[in-house]
Amino acid sequence: APEAVALVHEDEELSYGELNARANRLAHHLIALGVRPDQPVAICLERSPAMVVGLLAILKAGGAYLPLDPAYPSARLRQIVEDAAPRLLL
Template sequence: DERSYLLEELNRTAADYPSDKCIHELFEAQVRRTPEAVALVHEDEELSYGALNARANRLAHHLIALGVKPDQPVAICLERSPAMVVGLLAILKAGGAYVPLDPAYPSQRLRQLLDDAAPKLLLCDAAGRQALGASAIAGLTAVDLDAATPAWANRPAADPDPRALGLTSRHLAYIIYTSGSTGTPKGVMVEH
C-alpha cells in the first residue's frame, strides 16, 4: 500500500495548463501573488518578483515604442545576468519572439543565426557586442542593457496589455536554433 501510495498517488500530478495565457502572463500572476518574494538570484544580487516585473515592463514599453510586434524576432546576446532575464521577459511582454544568442559562440555562427532569423532589433551588453562584431550589428537597432542611464528608465512600470498588442498564446515566444549537425543550424519556432 505504501509503495502504491508513493509511486502512484503522489505522482498523479496531471493538471490543466492555462493554454490561453502567454508565458509572461503566468509570471505576472505570480507577481500578484508574491511581489516581495525572491524571483532571481545572481551572485550577490537578488530581485523580487515585483522588482523584476517592473524592470521588464519598463524595457517592454521601450521595445513597443521601437516597433516590436507579435511574432517579430528580437535577438538577445548577453552574458548570463539579471539583465538577460529582464531582457527575455521584456521581449515576451512586448509581443516579440526572442532569439537567444550566446556570446560564447563563434562569431561566424552568431552571424549565421542573425542572417537566418533576420531580427531588426538586438538586446545586448558589451560581451554581446564584442561577440557579434560591429559589422553584424550595423544593420540592427541595438539596445544596450549595460547603459548607465537606460532610455527606458522613465517608462511605465505597469504590465503592457497583451490584448491591446494583439498578442495571444498562439504567437511566437522564441526561436531556438539546433546544433547544426548537418552544417547549417535550423530555427525552431515555439509558441507561448
C-alpha cells in the same frame, strides 16, 4: 508576493515586483522601437538578471526571442542573425 525574491545571481537579488517593473519598462521601450507580435528579437547576454529581464520584456512586448550565446564564434552569430533577421538585438 511582489516583495518575495524571484531571482538570485551571485550577490544580486531581484524581487518579483522589481523584476516585473524592469521587464515592463524594457517591453514598453521595445514596443516603441517597433517590436510587433511574433517578431524575432535577438538577445545575446551572459546568464544574468539582465538576461532574464530581457527575455521577459521581449515576451511582454509580444516578440519572439532569438537566444544567441555570446560564446559562439562571431561568424556563427552573424550567420544566425542574417538568417533570422531580428528586429532588434539586445
